[in-house]
Amino acid sequence: MNAVIYHNPNCGTSRNTLAMLRHVGIEPEVIDYLAHPPSRARLIELIGAAGLSVRDAIRQKGTPYDALGLGDPALSDDALLDAMLAHPILINRPFVQTALGTRLCRPSEVVLEILPPMTRPFIKEDGEVVDAGQRS
Template sequence: MDATIYHNPACGTSRNTLALIRHAGIEPTVIEYLREPPSRDRLVELIAAAGLGVRDAMRKKGTPYEALGLDDPTLSDDQLLDAMLAEPVLINRPFVVTSSGTRLCRPSEVVLDILPTITRPFAKEDGELVIDESGHRVR
């Protein structure tokens, strides 16, 4: 299976998602989207394929979201997309694309919905168990 992750190596959720993909035996294409932002068309595709609205795909915490006035409910999707492309830190992460679908993987274990079944135990970097010793998803 091919996989692509729009990754921020400074983000724990993104690192855990990448680790889960690799734990599934897949070496994904890793796009550090802060360095290489997606095109407008690609961003629109990712958001739609994940079943989200543009505002739902925006990161608010630790970004200039409020300072830029992006909390204004009258802003159009085009205006929000313009802001995300101008300030890629506003793009929530990580988006993952596989042949089984596209997901915004928050929390990181959402990626399991679009990966082959993993039966080996897996814990996040903070020790939180995601897949137990018997191969079952925790939670």
């Protein structure tokens, strides 16, 4: 199965998601979205395919979200997308796309919805266990 992950190597959730992809035998295309942000069209495609609003796809923690006044509910999707493209750290992470769908994988276990079943347990960086038998 092919997969793409929009990855931030400094993010534990992103690292765990990448590790889960590899755990089930998928070597994804890894895109460091901070160094190589998606185009506007690709970002819109990812957000839509994940079933999110543009606002749902914005990261607030550790970003210039407040300084840029992005909490203003009157801001249009276009204005929010402009900010995300100008400051890629505002793009929430990690987005993963496989043949089974696209998800914003927060928490990292969300990736299980678009992966083949795990056949053995997986231990995350923070020690939580993801058991294939607990998937819904």
